[in-house]
Amino acid sequence: MSRDPSSTRKITASDVAERVGVSKWTVSRAFTDGASIAPDVRERVLQAAAEMGYSPNLLARSLTTRSSRLVALVVDELGNPNQLFLINEATRQLQARGFSSLLLNLSPEYGPAAALRLADQFQVDGIMFMGTSLNQELIELAQKIRRVPLVVVSRNSSLSNIPFVTTDGYAAGAEIADLFLSQGLRRIGHMTGPASERTELRRLDGFRDRLEACGVPLACVLHADHYRRDQAMQALLKYLGATPREQRIEALFCESDILAIGALDALHSTGNLHRLAVVGFDDIEMASAPPYQLTTFRQPVDHLVAEAIRRILDPDALDAGSLLAPGTLVLRGSHRRLG
The missing domain is CATH 1.10.260.40 (lambda repressor-like DNA-binding domains)
Structure with missing residues (x-):
């Protein structure tokens, strides 16, 4: 036939x-x-x-196998290019294992309750949390969904019952501090992204502790409300406008590459490029672009995603616990201060 x-x-x-x-x-x-x-x-x-x-018909099959072959990806900062890179890698690896992904984008209008309710309706086999704020409401809702495995990706979790897989941000922060100190820089600042609840990066902790151990206090912490270039640009412009030249920091470690790129744009627009050493984190595609040549810390994203998926899908890895993976400092040109 x-x-x-x-x-x-x-x-x-x-x-x-x-x-x-x-x-x-x-x-x-x-x-x-x-x-x-x-x-x-x-x-x-x-x-x-x-x-x-x-x-x-995979949906029909899921009724008999009790497996939807769906994994939910929970995000809340899609403006951050590294978030898109993580999502791309997660979907690629899930598809290679015969699974599909359900993207849940948290926002003020679409909160954890609505997102987790949708995940429950689709009977997902696991949840990979890639957002900034793992709040108590989301945790309690996730735990009610048939005890589906939940793994935090690319951030630490302060909750002992929720494993995480991430780069060792504390060690990375210390390595970046050493890079600045080796150049004789002493007035050193940091730029953070949005505040987290129950997740953390530890990059600032490692950075500050190494500086203080070497007798150099952290000079200032600048804040960007979102992982967006314009937010970082405005934060640094505000600092430059309010601080006399002789009192300004000599170096700035940014929590992510997109913040570092915004900082470099601010320096360029005010004629201060190369007067401030800048280092980012993630090694996104734009970092190597000629206008930036951003020195940054590269995360082993493929390895982190693979370990997160393993903790969700492999029965022998359900009790594997959390993972801190080493990353790589990528030297380009932005960490050098001239004059």
């Missing part, structure tokens, strides 16, 4: 089974990883399915 191109009827497993001469349950096993089926039978079924335009 060949499929009529003009027909609108969807080809079913029974149609494929009839063509191959097997049961529809054999067709189902042919599309199930690890199912017991002879290799030659599987090949015949898959070939017939391809010729007929058949694909299994």
Whole structure:
């Protein structure tokens, strides 16, 4: 039986089974990883399915397997390019394992309750939290959803019962402090992104502690309300406008690359480029662009995502706990202060 191109009827497993001469349950096993089926039978079924335009109904299958093969990705700072990089890597790795992703974008208008309710309705197999604020409401809602595994990605979690996988931000902060100190810089500041609740980066802690251990107090902390270039630019412009030149910091460590790029734009617009050493974090694509040549700290994103997915999907990794992974300091030109 060949499929009529003009027909609108969807080809079913029974149609494929009839063509191959097997049961529809054999067709189902042919599309199930690890199912017991002879290799030659599987090949015949898959070939017939391809010729007929058949694909299994994953939603229907989830009713019998009790697995939707969906993993929810919870985010709340899509303006941050590194967030998009994380999402891209997560969806790529999930698809390679035969899973799909459900993107839940938290906002003032669409809060944790609505997002987690949607995740519950889709019966997700796990939740990867990539946001800045893991608040108590979201935690309690997540724990009510059939005890679905929840893993925090690219941030630390202050909750002992929720594992995280992230770069060792404390060690990274200390390494960046050493970079500034090795150049003889002593008036040193930091720029943070939005405040977090129950998640943290530890980058500032490591940075401040190393400076203080070397007798150099942190001179100032600038704040950006969101991980956006314009927010960082305005924060540094405000500081430059309010601080006499002789009292300004000599170096600035920014919590993320997009904040560092905004800071460099502020320096360029005021004629202060290279008068302030700048280092970012993440190594996004723009960091290596000629106008910026941003020195930054690269996270092992592929490894972090793989470990997060493993903690969600692999039964033997459910009790693996949290992971702090090493990153890499990438030297370009922005960490050098001239004059």
